[in-house]
Amino acid sequence: MIELDLSGLKCPLPVLRTRKALRTLAPGAGLIVTCTDPMSAIDIPNLVREEGDRVEAQERRAEAVRFTIRRAGGPA
Numbered sequence: 001m002i003e004l005d006l007s008g009l010k011c012p013l014p015v016l017r018t019r020k021a022l023r024t025l026a027p028g029a030g031l032i033v034t035c036t037d038p039m040s041a042i043d044i045p046n047l048v049r050e051e052g053d054r055v056e057a058q059e060r061r062a063e064a065v066r067f068t069i070r071r072a073g074g075p076a
Contacts (some may be wrong), residue, residue, distance in 0.1 A: 001030040007064060011039045018069075022051055027073025030056075034066045041065050042062050 004021050004027045014015055014035045033044060041058070044067050048055050057068040 001032055001045050001068075003032045003034070005034050006040075007034055007036045009035070010037050011043060012041045015043045018044055019047055019051065022053060022069065022071060025071040029071045032066065032070045033069065034061075036045070036064050042058055046071075063070075 002021065002025070004017065006017055009017070009026075014033070014037050018033050021033075025031060035044065037043075044056050045058065048067075048069055050073075052072045054070045054072065055067055056068075056070050057065050
């Protein structure tokens, strides 16, 4: 599982960097993304859905939101 800390970045950077990271992953690989931008709670799940991938978990941690994302095409 790859971790991507995007704390402190504002829209649209968290989405752009998450997209770039997702596109480098093998099918079925996982990505953990941590964001502090409040819009990421809406933008990241939308991006993941558009890419055809899956948000396995979304949790709030203090001032951040943490996403666990699974790249499409691998084992469920």
